[in-house]
Amino acid sequence: MPRSLILPEFLVHRDEGRCTKCKACIRQCGFGVHAEEPDGRISANEQRCVNCQRCVVMCPVSALKVTANKEIGRENAYWSAERLREIWRQAESGGAILTSMGCDRNYPVYFDHLLLNASQVTNPSIDPLREPMEIRTFLGRKPEKLSIAGPPGEERLAGPLPPGVRLEMPVMFAAMSFGSISKNTVLALAKAAKQMGIMFNTGEGGMNPALGPFWDHMIVQVASGRFGVDSAYLEAGRIIEIKIGQGAKPGIGGHLPGEKVNEEIARTRGIPTGADAISPAPHHDIYSIEDLRQLIYTLKEATDYQKPVAVKIAAVHNVAAIASGIVRAGADIVVLDGLRGGTGAAPKMIRDHIGLPVELAIAVVDRRLREEGLREQVSLVAGGGIRSSADLLKVICLGADAAYLGTAALLALGCHLCQRCYTGKCSWGIATQDPSLTKRVDPEAGAERLVNLLTAWQHEIKEFMGAMGINALESLRGNRLQLRGVGLPQNELDQLGVKQAGEAM
Amino acid sequence: MIRTTVGGRAMKVIESKGVHYRELNREIRRLVAAGEDRLLLRGVNGQRYIGAGLRGTARLEIEGTAGNNLGAMMNGLSIYVHGNVQDGAGNTMSGGEIVVRGSAGDITGYAMRGGKILIQGNAGWRVGIHMKSREDQQAVLLIGGKAGDFLGEYMAGGTIVVLGLDIPLQQEREGANPLIGNYLASGMHGGTIYIRGRIPAWQIRGQVQSELTTPEESPQLRSWIEHFAAGLNLDCSALSREIFTYLTPQGARPYAHLYDHSA
Numbered sequence: 001m002p003r004s005l006i007l008p009e010f011l012v013h014r015d016e017g018r019c020t021k022c023k024a025c026i027r028q029c030g031f032g033v034h035a036e037e038p039d040g041r042i043s044a045n046e047q048r049c050v051n052c053q054r055c056v057v058m059c060p061v062s063a064l065k066v067t068a069n070k071e072i073g074r075e076n077a078y079w080s081a082e083r084l085r086e087i088w089r090q091a092e093s094g095g096a097i098l099t100s101m102g103c104d105r106n107y108p109v110y111f112d113h114l115l116l117n118a119s120q121v122t123n124p125s126i127d128p129l130r131e132p133m134e135i136r137t138f139l140g141r142k143p144e145k146l147s148i149a150g151p152p153g154e155e156r157l158a159g160p161l162p163p164g165v166r167l168e169m170p171v172m173f174a175a176m177s178f179g180s181i182s183k184n185t186v187l188a189l190a191k192a193a194k195q196m197g198i199m200f201n202t203g204e205g206g207m208n209p210a211l212g213p214f215w216d217h218m219i220v221q222v223a224s225g226r227f228g229v230d231s232a233y234l235e236a237g238r239i240i241e242i243k244i245g246q247g248a249k250p251g252i253g254g255h256l257p258g259e260k261v262n263e264e265i266a267r268t269r270g271i272p273t274g275a276d277a278i279s280p281a282p283h284h285d286i287y288s289i290e291d292l293r294q295l296i297y298t299l300k301e302a303t304d305y306q307k308p309v310a311v312k313i314a315a316v317h318n319v320a321a322i323a324s325g326i327v328r329a330g331a332d333i334v335v336l337d338g339l340r341g342g343t344g345a346a347p348k349m350i351r352d353h354i355g356l357p358v359e360l361a362i363a364v365v366d367r368r369l370r371e372e373g374l375r376e377q378v379s380l381v382a383g384g385g386i387r388s389s390a391d392l393l394k395v396i397c398l399g400a401d402a403a404y405l406g407t408a409a410l411l412a413l414g415c416h417l418c419q420r421c422y423t424g425k426c427s428w429g430i431a432t433q434d435p436s437l438t439k440r441v442d443p444e445a446g447a448e449r450l451v452n453l454l455t456a457w458q459h460e461i462k463e464f465m466g467a468m469g470i471n472a473l474e475s476l477r478g479n480r481l482q483l484r485g486v487g488l489p490q491n492e493l494d495q496l497g498v499k500q501a502g503e504a505m
Numbered sequence: 506m507i508r509t510t511v512g513g514r515a516m517k518v519i520e521s522k523g524v525h526y527r528e529l530n531r532e533i534r535r536l537v538a539a540g541e542d543r544l545l546l547r548g549v550n551g552q553r554y555i556g557a558g559l560r561g562t563a564r565l566e567i568e569g570t571a572g573n574n575l576g577a578m579m580n581g582l583s584i585y586v587h588g589n590v591q592d593g594a595g596n597t598m599s600g601g602e603i604v605v606r607g608s609a610g611d612i613t614g615y616a617m618r619g620g621k622i623l624i625q626g627n628a629g630w631r632v633g634i635h636m637k638s639r640e641d642q643q644a645v646l647l648i649g650g651k652a653g654d655f656l657g658e659y660m661a662g663g664t665i666v667v668l669g670l671d672i673p674l675q676q677e678r679e680g681a682n683p684l685i686g687n688y689l690a691s692g693m694h695g696g697t698i699y700i701r702g703r704i705p706a707w708q709i710r711g712q713v714q715s716e717l718t719t720p721e722e723s724p725q726l727r728s729w730i731e732h733f734a735a736g737l738n739l740d741c742s743a744l745s746r747e748i749f750t751y752l753t754p755q756g757a758r759p760y761a762h763l764y765d766h767s768a
Contacts, residue, residue, distance in 0.1 A: 031768060050768050095765035222597075225635060226616035230599040231558050231580045257766070258758045270599075270618050271637055271661055275695055275757035280659050284634045285593055285612045294553065294573055298596065301530055302558020302578045347764070423768050 006088045008046035011069045012055075018063035025055040025064060030427035030437050031420075052418035054427035086348070099348040100421035100431070102248055102340040102385055102407055103355070110359035110492075111391045115501055117482040119469035126471050128462035134472040135461055137401055139239070139379040140164030140308040141332040162332065163308050165238050167402055168197030169458050170473060171392065173450075174383050174406030175221050175243065175312070177205025179256050179265045179277065180344030180421065181410075182438035185430050188413060188446030190214035195447065196454050201241065201404075204254075204279060206268040207233045219310070222299065224253060225279035227269035231302065239333065240299050241310040242292070244283070247341025247384040250314030250354045253281040254345065260424050262433055293329035300330075308332035308379075315339065315361030315384070316354070320368035327369060333379045335404065336361045340385025342407045344431060345422035358384040359398060363496045366399025366478050375399075375478075389460035398496065399478040412453045413446050481505060509545060516566065517541050522548030526572065530554055537563045537582075551591065556582050573610075576603050580619075592629065595622045599642065604736050608650065617644040617663070623736045625649040630686065631658070636696060638662030647733040654686035657752075662695040666729050668744065674702040681708060682750075690752050694759045698752040699726050701744070712759045713752045720745045 012033065021042060025034040031048045034055065049066060056064045072081050086097055119125040126133075140163055147158035173189045180203065187210060193200040194217045201219040202211075206228020211218060220237030222229050234240060245251060256265075256277035266273040286292050296309050310333035311326045313319070323334050338358025343351065362382045369375035382395045383404035392403050411417070414428040421431035429440030470476055484501035485493045493500060509518050517536060521529055529552050536544060542563050546555070549569035556565055556576040567575075567586045576584050577596035589607035596612065599619045608626030616635045619642035627650035634655060636644045644663030649670045657665050669684040682704045690698055691710035699718075709715060720727040726749060734741040 048768065089765055089767065093765040093767065096763055097765045226597045226618075229578065229597050229616070230618070231560050231578055234558060234578065255760060255764075257761065267639070270639055270642065272639065272695060272757070275661060276760070278635075278659055278661070278692065278694065278760070280635065280692075284631050284655075284658070285596055285615050294593070298554055298557050298574045298577045298593075301527075301554040304534065304558075420768050422766065425768070 004047075004088075004092060006047075006085060006092070007072050008049065008069055009085065010046060010049040010051040011067050012044035012046050012049055013065040013067065014042065014044065015063040015065075018061045020061055020063075022060060024058055024060060028054050028058045028427060030054070030425040030432065030434070031423075050418040050420045050423075051416075052420070052427050053416045097348040098345055098422045099351055100343060100345055100419045101417055102342040103352045104417075104419070105352050107339065107357070110357055110488075110496065111385075111387070111394055113486055113488050114359070114394050114483050114496075114498065115486060116390070116393060116397070116464060116468065117484070118467040123469045125469050126466040128459075128466040131466075131471060133462040133465055134474070135169050135458065135465070137167050137170045137473055138164045139167060139310075139333050139381070139401060141379075142377055144377065163306055165199065165308060166197070167199065169454065169461070170396060170400075170402040171386075171454065171457070172198050172219070172381070172402060172404050173200040173409050174341075174404035175201035175203035175219070175241065176406060176410075177203030177221075177256075177344070178208050178268055179205045179260060179433075181431050182429060182433060182441060183208060183210065183264070184438050184441040184443050185410075185413060185446065186211070187443035188441060188450060189409060190217065191443060191447035192450035192454070193217040195451050198454075199238065202228075202237070204228070204243065204269075204277075205265070206270065207236055208264075208268050211236075221312075222295075223279050224281070224283040225277060227271065227277060227279075230270070234299065234303050234307075237307065239308050239310055240303065241312055241333075241335065242283075242295060242299070242331075243312045244286070244292075245312070245314035245316075245337065246343060247314045247337035247339055247355055247358070248343030248351050249346040250316050250350070251281060252347070252350055254279040254343075256344075257422075257424075260433055265433065289325040289329050292326065292331075296330045310335055310381070312337060312383075314341070314354075315356035315358055317356065319356060319361050320364045323365040324368055324372055324374065327374045327378050331378065333381060334365070335381040335383060336365060337404075338382070338384030340407075341383055342410075343421075358382050358386075359395060360495055362395055362400045363398040363480075363498075367497055370478075389457040389464065392457065393461060393464050393476070394483065396473065396476050397479050397483045398498075401477060408453070409450060412449045413441055516543040516545045518545045518547055520548060521546045521552060521569070522550065524552070526552040526554055530557070533565070534559065537561055549588075553591075556584055570607075576601065589626070595620065595646075598622075598644075602736075606737070611653070614644065614646045617646070618642055619644055621645040621647070621732070621736075623647045623649075623733055625737050625739070628652045628656075631655045633657045633660060633663075633665045635659040635661060636663040636665070638696060645729065645732075647729055647736075649733065649737070649739075651684040652686070655688045655691070656685055657690040657696075657698045658688060658692055660690060660693040660696045660698065660754075664697050664699070664725075664729060666699045666726065666733070667701060668730070668733070668741070669701045670739075670741070670744075678703065679705045679707075681705065692759055693752065694754045694757050696754075697725075699729070699749045700752070701747055701749050703748060704750045709752070712755055714755055715750050715752050718749050718751055719747060720749070723749075723751075726751070 149158040204223040219239040223243040311331040312335035339355035379401040382400040426432040551572040553572035571590045574593040580600040592610035611629035618637040630653035
């Protein structure tokens with residue numbers, strides 16, 4: 001095999017004065033970077049390093065540092081080192097470059113150009129430590145009108161309400177399949193969801209029997225490969241989500257490579273061990289909004305209209321019209337996954353060059369649904385790059401009912417965003433099926449970290465709301481008056497439906 | 506509600522003409538839950554989602570034309586249609602049997618992971634896409650006539666058989682096999698497809714290997730033909746010496762080479 005021209009992307013620096021040769025780095029690295037030489041030295045094969053920081057964090061004497069290798073040629077503002085590496089890799093492999101997690105390129109981040117409001121003097125702020133703050137939300141279809149029946153004093157709703165799901169706070173864990181992440185990671189998410197009164201999502205991974213205690217907090221996904229979809233699966237979930245697209249790879253399908261399909265994953269997905277789990281780009285029974293309606297109603301019929309049906313799409317240029325069609329097709333919840341949405345594996349070019357930031361997607365869909373008188377009928381969920389409670393509140397002000405957290409949840413479990421989930425070698429034990437690595441995520445301890453994160457966010461949300469003088473999330477949804485734009489041209493402010501900072505109410 | 510006797514067995518009859526699918530399916534669901542094991546739906550005319558998501562061992566007989574997504578996602582029922590079915594019969598079903606006396610529309614058996622579908626006539630386009638199997642669950646789709654484009658695309662497991670009963674085959678080697686359309690088995694990575702007659706190379710998309718056999722030589726194929734004949738009460742003995750092409754995937758990872766998996 002000819003010699004590779006590609007210099008390592010990262011450099012491993014070992015402080016020989018500190019290193020005690022304890023070999024923790026050798027044991028910790030899932031990628032096999034560190035090794036003991038015959039003379040007793042510890043060496044590093046930097047070609048294999050992905051800069052996941054596992055060895056750096058776990059080194060008991062802080063002897064390690066990993067840095068980016070920027071010295072690969074003459075500096076060039078146009079041909080960046082990353083572009084050069086991509087070309088060299090493709091010249092050697094002939095394949096589309098894979099990557100993981102969300103788009104990391106330097107596109108504008110609208111969250112960082114939006115500022116929230118607060119009350120001063122004329123309308124008082126509310127002290128969240130003293131007064132109740134309502135941060136619950138309900139997902140599902142809302143009836144166009146309510147009918148009341150019964151004699152005076154004993155009035156009741158005339159008919160049943162459509163099925164809905166209560167969230168104790170406006171977040172859910174995004175779809176991450178058993179297969180792309182480990183069973184322990186799925187269990188940590190499920191436990192945390194149950195404890196916080198929110199939902200987690202099976203993704204296309206099917207339903208592992210270990211999830212039995214968490215059915216009340218489970219969203220089951222129906223994607224184009226239909227893995228693990230049977231009547232028991234549909235009955236177990238509280239919400240059924242039809243996945244049309246994903247922010248990290250709009251318009252394309254997905255492959256869980258055969259080497260990741262071990263016996264347990266194969267059983268959960270209902271496929272043979274070792275075979276690729278291929279999700280085709282489209283659902284082959286959905287070529288139109290009318291076809292989508294038929295899948296929505298098939299799922300409703302199959303579950304006797306007991307569960308809300310969500311439809312998840314990647315945010316793309318025509319998202320407002322598409323979302324309108326989805327609502328008219330009968331979806332109870334519309335999920336918009338933005339440009340920054342993560343993935344276990346996607347072609348890098350697709351991930352980095354297709355889509356729409358979720359801030360814009362939610363804003364234009366919320367506006368369109370209001371204009372058409374549809375907004376109040378459905379719930380709108382934002383996904384793709386929610387990094388903090390501030391991002392969450394901003395996206396709610398732009399029109400979302402709730403948000404999905406994927407990347408943020410994995411970060412809480414130790415992920416360092418090395419973007420190598422597709423290799424299955426995750427040193428943090430998250431995106432891997434190797435038993436020696438998966439044990440690094442303990443479901444109990446992981447759930448506790450997730451609960452801590454969400455508890456902190458809850459408190460921040462209440463403080464934000466109190467500052468704004470608002471005591472119910474309901475009053476914040478689509479409340480663009482609470483937002484102002486900084487450093488945005490007028491047409492972007494118009495798309496967001498937000499005024500320039502400095503403009504009064 | 507009336508009862509009738511068909512073939513010496515009592516059946517509950519549901520007069521379906523003009524009944525909205527939602528009402529019809531609610532009634533079927535109620536009766537099946539109540540333990541009714543034989544239902545006859547009379548005058549069905551395009552109602553959708555019949556039997557969708559149902560479990561159990563009940564037998565549904567349908568007179569008329571069943572609408573889209575008949576038996577979708579069901580697990581265990583036995584549905585017999587005296588007529589045609591529209592699109593999506595057996596969509597994502599995981600068990601049970603659908604027998605159709607007539608023809609079936611597009612996306613029949615899409616992503617089915619278990620159970621059997623028998624179509625006496627023809628099937629439409631995109632049939633049997635992404636069928637699956639496990640040791641304990643085998644999806645089987647038997648077609649008496651012919652099928653359209655994209656048959657068995659992305660097939661991951663199970664069996665498809667196309668018999669072409671009463672359809673004359675081309676005699677020239679390079680002539681198109683009339684029982685299939687374009688894009689046969691593209692992306693196939695599991696399972697087996699049997700098509701009566703020879704298939705010229707240009708009619709097969711990569712990713713699969715094709716060989717010839719006859720029901721006499723192949724006990725597997727013979728047993729599916731016998732199952733088909735028994736299920737529809739037909740005589741298929743004339744097929745025993747006919748040549749069939751059978752397709753199996755070249756590998757379980759058809760697209761791995763398209764990607765650079767290095768870290």
